Amino acid sequence: MPDIEEDRLAEHATGYGRKLPGQDREKIDHVRAKVMNSATGFSTNVEDLIEFYRFHQFGNETFLEDRFKREMQRLQFSESTYRWGLGFEIGRLGGLHLVGHRGGYPGFITSSSLCQERKLIIVVFTSAINGPAFDLAAGINDMLNYAASNESKLLDEVDVDTQWLNDISGFYGNRWGVSLFQRLGSRMIDISPDLMTPSQGASLAEYEGDNSFRWVEGVQNGAFGELTSVEKVNGRWKLRQGESVSEPFSFEY
Secondary structure (H helix, E strand, O other), X not given: OOOOOHHHHHHOOOEEOOOOOOOOOOEEOOOOOHHHOOOOOOOOOHHHHXXXXXXXXXXXXXXOOHHHHHHHHOOOEEEOOEEEOOOOEEEEXXXXXXXXXXXXXXXXXXXXXXXXXXXXXXXXXXXXXXXXHHHHHHHHHHHHHHHHHOHHHHOOXXXXXXXXXXXHOEEEEEOOEEEEEEEEOOEEEEEOOOOOOHHHHOEEEEEEEOOEEEXXXXXXXXXXXXXXXXXXXXXXXXXXXXXXXXXXXXXXO
């Protein structure tokens, strides 16, 4: 039966409780599955679970024939907000039909799903009892939809070194907050990492030459239409717009 192996505990992530004001998160000991074997007890990682979902894509009969997978992934039971196939939760997100599973165990919240139409697999593991796995999965799906809907713009041929775009991609912060300056295709976007639907705060930049970008689409804030230059100071990239400078930002956990 699947369950935690005591001699391999060191290989597992540590689960944590809620973050309460003025307190450190509680470390939660691993809980044996016992009678919950049918729902939990397996040890895995993101890469292995993605491989599991690949086995459930139609056309890949390495593990199961498609006729069995279709039966598992069609609606078998529904009640109120619950819709289930055989072992798979069935739902829709951003207009996509998904099959997958969401779940929680002391110290961990997870979300994983497969979209057959787009051959899209999204897996999110969190190691906190209130980890926002579902919101993070929705945010990832939202940004993938943003990229798909702007594909022609993002793949325009631009006279710019894409490796340099990769180098300057990352989190930057100033007194107004933190944003992600990120390459998508041959363009750069700026998004707010604290938004549950990141595309609502996405701005698209065009390269203007001389290590500068102009914000041409997206959030109509103070940066819209303005130039942002990229400078390297003491080995660190910085973003400058007028007198405002955004410094590289690292999250601490």
